[in-house]
C-alpha cells in the first residue's frame with residue numbers, strides 16, 4: 619500500500635477543465651496541492667534553485683544578473699509565495715532583511731529545513747497573498763518568483779495588499795508564466811509550439827479530482843495589458859518588463875519550459891514597478 623505522508627500526498631487522477639473559479643476555491647485547492655507536491659518540487663528543482671539562490675524562472679536568470687530589486691542593503695523585504703525561501707536566503711546574503719509568506723505548510727517545512735542546513739534563516743509565515751498579515755508600510759521591497767500571483771483569483775485584492783504593506787517609493791517585482799504561453803498547450807516538445815486557444819480567454823485552468831469532483835489545482839491567466847492595468851490602478855509605475863531568453867547551453871526541461879520552446883517564444887515575464 620502506498621504510504622500517504624504528508625496527508626493527502628498521493629497524487630490522484632485529475633481531469634482538466636477551463637472554468638471560472640473564485641478566490642476561496644482557488645485557495646482551498648492550491649494550498650493542499652502545494653502540500654502534496656512540495657517534496658517532489660524540492661527534490662526535482664532544489665538543486666537548480668540553489669539553497670541560497672535567486673532564480674527568476676526556468677530560463678535560469680538570476681537576480682544577480684537581472685538586478686530588478688535594486689540595492690538590498692538595509693531593505694525590509696517580503697517574498698510572497700516564498701516556497702522553501704531560497705530567494706529570500708539570497709536576499710539575506712545581500713544585506714536585506716527578508717520575510718517569507720506561503721500558502722503551503724509543507725513548502726514552509728522545507729524552508730525550515732534549509733534554514734538549518736544553510737545557517738541562513740528566513741522567518742516565514744503561513745498565509746495568502748490576498749490577505750497579508752503585516753502592518754502598512756512594513757516593507758521597502760516585495761517580490762515573488764513564480765509565487766502566488768498566477769494562483770490567485772482576486773488579483774486586484776492581491777496587488778492592493780502589496781501596495782498597502784509597501785512604503786511609498788518601494789519596489790514590487792514578480793515573475794509569472796509569460797502571458798503569451800496561455801495560447802499554447804503546456805508541452806515542452808513540438809506540440810507546445812502550436813497555438814490552440816485564444817490569448818484573450820481568461821478562463822482559469824482547473825484540475826478536478828476524478829474521484830471526489832473537488833477542484834484540486836487552479837491557475838489564473840491575465841494578458842499583458844491586464845497586468846499593466848492592475849499595477850497602474852493600484853498606484854504603481856512600471857520600471858521594467860523582462861522577457862528572459864533561453865540560454866544556448868541550457869537544456870533543462872521544467873514542466874512546459876524547454877529549449878525547444880524557449881528558443882522560439884518567451885516562457886517567463888518579470889515585472890518591476892515602484893509605488894508612487
Ligand SMILES: C[S@@+](CC[C@H](N)C(=O)[O-])C[C@H]1O[C@@H](n2cnc3c(N)ncnc32)[C@H](O)[C@@H]1O
Nearest residue numbers: 652699701720721722746747763764765766769
Ligand atoms: C512555483 S512555487 C515558487 C516557490 C518559490 N518562489 C520558488 O521559486 O521555488 C509557487 C509557490 O506559491 C505558493 N502559493 C500559491 N498560492 C499562493 C497564495 N495564494 N498565497 C501565497 N503563496 C501561494 C505555493 O504554495 C508555492 O510555494
